[in-house]
Amino acid sequence: MDALALQQYLHEHIPLSRAMQVSVLAASVEEVLLAAPLAPNINHRETVFGGSASAVCILAAWSLVQVRLRASETAARLVIQRNLMEYLLPVHGDFTARARVEDEAPWRHFHKVLERRGKARIAVAATQEREGVIAGRLAGTFVAAIR
Numbered sequence: 001m002d003a004l005a006l007q008q009y010l011h012e013h014i015p016l017s018r019a020m021q022v023s024v025l026a027a028s029v030e031e032v033l034l035a036a037p038l039a040p041n042i043n044h045r046e047t048v049f050g051g052s053a054s055a056v057c058i059l060a061a062w063s064l065v066q067v068r069l070r071a072s073e074t075a076a077r078l079v080i081q082r083n084l085m086e087y088l089l090p091v092h093g094d095f096t097a098r099a100r101v102e103d104e105a106p107w108r109h110f111h112k113v114l115e116r117r118g119k120a121r122i123a124v125a126a127t128q129e130r131e132g133v134i135a136g137r138l139a140g141t142f143v144a145a146i147r
Contacts, residue, residue: 001027001068001071001072001082001141002027002114003024003025003026003027004024004051005018005027006024006027006032006036006066007024007065008078009025010022010024010059010063012051012097014059016055016057016127019040020036020040020052020055020056021036021039021041022034022035022036022056022059023036024063026109027063027067028067028118029071030100030101031064031098031099031100031101031103032063032064032067032098032099032100032126033062033080033096033098034056034059034063034096034097034098035048035094035095035096035097036052036056036061036094036095036096036097037094038091038093038094038095039044039094041053041056041095041123045090046091046092046134047090047092048063048090048091048095048128049092050087051086053085053087053091053095053097053103053127053128053135053136053142054083054085054136054138056095056097056128057085057099057126057127057128057137057138057140058083058126058138058140059097059098059125060098060099060126061080061099061124061125061140061142062080062110062124062140062142064100064101064126065071065078065122065124065144066099066144069108069144072111074111074114074144074146075128075146075147076144076145076146077133077144077145077147078115078142078143078144078146079138079142079143080141080142080143081097081141081142081143082120082140083138083139083140083141083142084085084138084139085136085137085138086136086137086138087118087135087136088134088135088136088137089133089134089135090135091128091130091135091136091146092130093128093130093131095128095129095130096129097126097127097128097138098126098127099124099125099126101132102125106122106123107122111124111145114144114146116125117144118145118146119144119145119146120143120144121141121142121143121144122141122142122144123139123140123141123142124140124141124142125137125138125139126138126140131142143144
């Protein structure tokens with residue numbers, strides 16, 4: 001699934017992503033990079049609303065799992081089970097959210113369990129960034145179930 005296909009999928013199946021004007025800058029089995037402008041995601045302090053930061057990070061992490069499932073031709077339903085968002089800095093402009101594979105071992109285990117049991121969990125991290133500076137961190141757990 002390339003960046004354009006992922007963006008179309010998100011906008012069609014997760015309407016919030018369209019309302020937040022999320023765009024996909026990169027999509028591969030190694031990394032997903034999303035971008036969002038400040039204007040539709042602004043709060044009363046003229047910074048990025050925390051819910052928007054969290055949502056875009058969740059989308060990045062979810063998308064990484066989705067891209068990897070599709071690349072392995074695994075048809076599974078994917079949902080988030082839990083997440084924790086840490087806000088490090090206020091963001092005064094457009095921002096990105098990045099999820100990347102740091103270690104293949106948990107992914108191999110995830111796929112093995114999914115094949116064996118039809119259901120598996122994977123922990124995925126994402127960062128919120130502004131001009132290359134990390135402004136937030138998300139730790140999420142996602143559950144995939146074979147359809």
